Amino acid sequence: MQLKQGWITEARHVISPHCDLRPEDEVPSLLVIHNISLPPGKFGGPYIDQLFSGTLNPDDHPFFAQIQGLRVAAHCLIRRDGEIVQYVPFDRRAWHAGVSSWQGRERCNDFSIGIELEGTDDLPFTDEQYQRLLEVTGLLIQHYPIDLQHITGHSDIAPGRKTDPGPHFDWSRYLAAISEDALSETPKESHSS
Numbered sequence: 304m305q306l307k308q309g310w311i312t313e314a315r316h317v318i319s320p321h322c323d324l325r326p327e328d329e330v331p332s333l334l335v336i337h338n339i340s341l342p343p344g345k346f347g348g349p350y351i352d353q354l355f356s357g358t359l360n361p362d363d364h365p366f367f368a369q370i371q372g373l374r375v376a377a378h379c380l381i382r383r384d385g386e387i388v389q390y391v392p393f394d395r396r397a398w399h400a401g402v403s404s405w406q407g408r409e410r411c412n413d414f415s416i417g418i419e420l421e422g423t424d425d426l427p428f429t430d431e432q433y434q435r436l437l438e439v440t441g442l443l444i445q446h447y448p449i450d451l452q453h454i455t456g457h458s459d460i461a462p463g464r465k466t467d468p469g470p471h472f473d474w475s476r477y478l479a480a481i482s483e484d485a486l487s488e489t490p491k492e493s494h495s496s
Contacts, residue, residue: 337417
């Protein structure tokens, strides 16, 4: 997996207008995990792409009338089958966090990357999603000052307002796997003669 000009080369790209420039000299330093399904509880279909690209038709489902005009997008979505869709390059500010705060700092969109997992608070995520999330996380850690202490859920930056990624997201599994990957990629000590 590679990163080119803020885009994952292996991802499917769907350009979102729901982004803008980060504050000057701001580099993403926080990774926020979300979940989403559209309509709620339904997987597959074009609706997440349409929401994030601003083309969702409110007549396609009764729920869509409630979110008509919503201007949101995460940087990436990982679908149930592991497909990665990217909407916003990582060097730009995606509108994913809303009113939020992390370690006393507000406006998390300014300094975070948002990854959506296709899912709900009520169901476990798939093995394919965890695998792809680990791959994306590893790529981000290589390019940005993100570490285990700077990975969190939407519910942690917007408590009381948001609940995702929900109780079925296996934080222990995910964070342990990141730690293992980091240890296995630690360069060996070199001895010069």
